[in-house]
Amino acid sequence: MAKFSVILPAAGKSSRFSNQIKKVFTELKGRAVWVRSAELFVNREDVIQTLVVIAEEDREWFREKFAPNLAFMNVEIVIGGHERFDSVRKALERVSPEADFVAVHDAARPVMTADWVDAVFKAAQKTGAAIPAVP
Numbered sequence: 323m324a325k326f327s328v329i330l331p332a333a334g335k336s337s338r339f340s341n342q343i344k345k346v347f348t349e350l351k352g353r354a355v356w357v358r359s360a361e362l363f364v365n366r367e368d369v370i371q372t373l374v375v376i377a378e379e380d381r382e383w384f385r386e387k388f389a390p391n392l393a394f395m396n397v398e399i400v401i402g403g404h405e406r407f408d409s410v411r412k413a414l415e416r417v418s419p420e421a422d423f424v425a426v427h428d429a430a431r432p433v434m435t436a437d438w439v440d441a442v443f444k445a446a447q448k449t450g451a452a453i454p455a456v457p
Contacts, residue, residue, distance in 0.1 A: 324447045327371040327421035328363040329413040332356045332429035333380075333402030344380070346430045347387070357391050358432035362439055363425070364395045371418045374429065375402040375409045423447070 332346040346356040353361075356374060363369045374397050376384050381401060385392070392399070400416055402409030410426055417424055423446050427434065438454050445452035 323368055324422040324443070325370045325418075325420055326363075326366075326368050326423045326425050326443060327373065327417045328369055329373045329375065329400075329410060329417075329424060329426045330356065330359055330363075330397075330429040331375045331402065331406055331409050331413070331426065333375050333377040333406075333409045347380075347384075350432060354388065354391075355432050356429040357388070357395075359427060359429045359434070360391075360395055360397055362427070362432075362434050362436065364397065366439070368443060370420060372397045373400050373413045373416055374398070375400045375413050377402055 332344075346359075347354050349355075350358055360372060360374065364372050372395070376399060378401050381399075384399070391397075398416065400409075400413045403412055414424065423443070425443070425446075434454075442452045442454045
């Protein structure tokens with residue numbers, strides 16, 4: 323079975339989101355958006371590592387607010403950069419050498435299904451890379 327590391331970028335500013343907290347930290351039916359995104363991956367047998375990338379300014383608040391989730395879900399925190407590509411690069415530096423593939427999924431996008439994840443992971447194994455898309 324192929325092994326995947328998953329990177330969940332959550333370091334954005336949420337500048338278009340008009341709430342007091344960032345979109346990824348907002349609750350959606352009782353759980354933070356980033357938690358719902360992480361749940362798509364953390365219990366999969368083929369996922370060996372989940373990295374959540376957050377902004378430096380959110381570090382302490384995030385650890386305090388989400389300590390139970392971090393322990394229960396076994397996710398690693400990575401401090402992001404100024405731009406999304408900087409954040410993903412920093413997470414790539416922390417990817418386990420045991421991973422065969424790396425999946426990047428925006429933590430602010432929790433409306434993904436397990437079937438779609440399965441399909442993308444299978445396509446990546448078959449072709450070397452894959453991106454989900456719907457009409």
